[in-house]
Amino acid sequence: MAARSYGQYCGVTTAVELIGERWALLIVRDLLVGPRRYTDLKQGLPKIPTNILSTRLKELQEAGVVRRVPLPNCGLVYELTPYGRELEPIVLALGRWGFASMGEPGPEDIVTADSLTVALRTAFRADAAASLPPAGYELHVADVVLRVHVDGARLHVAQLAPAGRPIDPRAQGLAGRTAGEPDVVFAAGPGIRLLIGGEVTPAEAIDREILAVLSGDAALLERFARTFAIRTEPDGGIAA
Amino acid sequence: MAARSYGQYCGVTTAVELIGERWALLIVRDLLVGPRRYTDLKQGLPKIPTNILSTRLKELQEAGVVRRVPLPNCGLVYELTPYGRELEPIVLALGRWGFASMGEPGPEDIVTADSLTVALRTAFRADAAASLPPAGYELHVADVVLRVHVDGARLHVAQLAPAGRPIDPRAQGLAGRTAGEPDVVFAAGPGIRLLIGGEVTPAEAIDREILAVLSGDAALLERFARTFAIRTEPDGGIAA
DNA sequence: CCGGATCCGAATCGATACTG
DNA sequence: CAGTATCGATTCGGATCCGG
Numbered sequence: 001m002a003a004r005s006y007g008q009y010c011g012v013t014t015a016v017e018l019i020g021e022r023w024a025l026l027i028v029r030d031l032l033v034g035p036r037r038y039t040d041l042k043q044g045l046p047k048i049p050t051n052i053l054s055t056r057l058k059e060l061q062e063a064g065v066v067r068r069v070p071l072p073n074c075g076l077v078y079e080l081t082p083y084g085r086e087l088e089p090i091v092l093a094l095g096r097w098g099f100a101s102m103g104e105p106g107p108e109d110i111v112t113a114d115s116l117t118v119a120l121r122t123a124f125r126a127d128a129a130a131s132l133p134p135a136g137y138e139l140h141v142a143d144v145v146l147r148v149h150v151d152g153a154r155l156h157v158a159q160l161a162p163a164g165r166p167i168d169p170r171a172q173g174l175a176g177r178t179a180g181e182p183d184v185v186f187a188a189g190p191g192i193r194l195l196i197g198g199e200v201t202p203a204e205a206i207d208r209e210i211l212a213v214l215s216g217d218a219a220l221l222e223r224f225a226r227t228f229a230i231r232t233e234p235d236g237g238i239a240a
Numbered sequence: 241m242a243a244r245s246y247g248q249y250c251g252v253t254t255a256v257e258l259i260g261e262r263w264a265l266l267i268v269r270d271l272l273v274g275p276r277r278y279t280d281l282k283q284g285l286p287k288i289p290t291n292i293l294s295t296r297l298k299e300l301q302e303a304g305v306v307r308r309v310p311l312p313n314c315g316l317v318y319e320l321t322p323y324g325r326e327l328e329p330i331v332l333a334l335g336r337w338g339f340a341s342m343g344e345p346g347p348e349d350i351v352t353a354d355s356l357t358v359a360l361r362t363a364f365r366a367d368a369a370a371s372l373p374p375a376g377y378e379l380h381v382a383d384v385v386l387r388v389h390v391d392g393a394r395l396h397v398a399q400l401a402p403a404g405r406p407i408d409p410r411a412q413g414l415a416g417r418t419a420g421e422p423d424v425v426f427a428a429g430p431g432i433r434l435l436i437g438g439e440v441t442p443a444e445a446i447d448r449e450i451l452a453v454l455s456g457d458a459a460l461l462e463r464f465a466r467t468f469a470i471r472t473e474p475d476g477g478i479a480a
Numbered sequence: 481c482c483g484g485a486t487c488c489g490a491a492t493c494g495a496t497a498c499t500g
Numbered sequence: 501c502a503g504t505a506t507c508g509a510t511t512c513g514g515a516t517c518c519g520g
Contacts, residue, residue, distance in 0.1 A: 005348065006266060007349060008266075008355055011334070011337070012266065013338070014338035015341075018338065021492095026252065026256065038502050039501060045248075047246060050495095050496095051493085051503085051504075054504080064341070082473075086337055090334060093329065093330050095255065096251065097255050097327065098254035099254070102254050105249040109248060110249065115248055115252070119252075230251075277482075278482070278484070279482060279483075288513090289515090290484070290515095291485075291512085292512065293484090
């Protein structure tokens with residue numbers, strides 16, 4: 001095998017040889033949310049060919065990034081090793097960087113539960129959240145529903161939909177019952193990017209129908225916008 | 241054009257579409273050191289096919305990462321845009337992450353001036369350096385010679401060899417005359433990785449002929465090892 | 481020499497079908 | 501559920517060539 005080498009003895013080169021192949025970092029992104037079955041990954045990455053998925057999983061295991069874990073009951077999951085988890089700050093930083101270049105979504109572009117979960121993590125401002133009271137949000141984007149709890153500098157995201165079969169049967173029932181009801185429930189389209197990016201205020205977002213409050217206290221959207229923010233500078237750069 | 245899309249509306253995906261193609265991040269790595277001509281890049285990435293290099297440069301320009309700048313006298317250089325420079329912490333973090341997986345170099349693996357320069361930046365500990373007196377090092381690895389100056393939390397690296405034609409003719413002569421003579425001059429092979437990784441002490445490195453002091457004060461190697469360090473944990477993780 | 485463009489075989493990727 | 505097999509479409513790699 002010996003993946004096509006760049007022929008350099010250098011840490012960056014080594015890293016790119018390990019996780020630079022097509023799709024590899026997106027697999028890592030989804031596994032950052034939690035262990036996933038082969039099928040979960042396939043659904044979270046609808047356009048990945050199955051042979052590529054299995055090839056990448058093998059390569060990532062060989063690289064020590066991913067581990068294959070048989071489940072006690074049946075089936076198996078892939079999960080990040082501690083070494084793989086070290087990629088978290090890098091993937092989040094890449095997500096912030098790429099955010100500045102996201103235009104309008106193409107007709108084929110979708111939002112998945114895992115990508116949105118990671119997106120919230122990339123935008124999460126622990127510093128800003130720490131000085132705000134705890135809050136629970138329920139966020140609907142396309143067919144994805146996330147229950148988001150912010151408590152001080154801690155962020156917790158649960159995926160209510162699409163509801164895949166839970167990996168751990170003991171988790172059954174916990175999925176829907178996540179630390180009480182949310183304080184506000186709202187639905188958004190891809191334009192939520194504008195809110196995160198600070199290009200519109202929550203009020204403007206509602207006005208322009210980028211976002212709609214389904215229930216709860218609409219005033220909490222202000223707090224949401226302060227908690228999840230990626231401010232891009234005029235030159236495309238990322239502030240703070 | 242519309243590069244092969246991953247079909248997701250997500251910051252990480254966007255980032256990977258912009259800089260995830262083969263060779264792209266290595267071009268960025270070299271440009272982080274400074275503006276480079278087409279030929280410089282080709283020499284710094286000896287295994288890149290020239291059509292790939294020009295394709296990538298076009299794509300990176302389109303992505304707003306790289307800018308093509310005609311020189312006043314003649315020729316032209318490529319340089320990172322402010323947006324491209326935002327990748328610096330990401331590339332450095334990737335270099336640290338990949339460092340943990342660098343084994344012995346293969347027979348075809350080389351060390352280039354730019355890759356070694358970036359490697360020093362990835363390993364640089366501003367916090368440790370800040371509490372140490374200023375120091376000048378001259379480092380020889382293969383045919384690369386770097387003049388490294390550390391002054392508090394500031395790191396400056398000049399490339400003495402291989403001596404390419406300077407981009408700015410006014411810089412002529414400055415190349416060799418970099419803020420006085422170094423305090424210590426030493427030569428190393430790929431085993432310098434062990435010193436940076438904390439697997440050997442400077443004394444052991446000299447004993448095992450990983451490193452040889454050519455002139456100056458060998459005691460300064462202790463300071464070098466504290467200034468440039470990537471500590472990897474048993475699981476392959478990266479400490480601090 | 482610099483800054484590429486062109487051509488072509490080899491390797492990889494993508495889409496679909498199929499299997500234990 | 502968790503992949504393997506197949507095969508055409510793309511991309512990559514290596515070499516050569518070209519205009520300034």
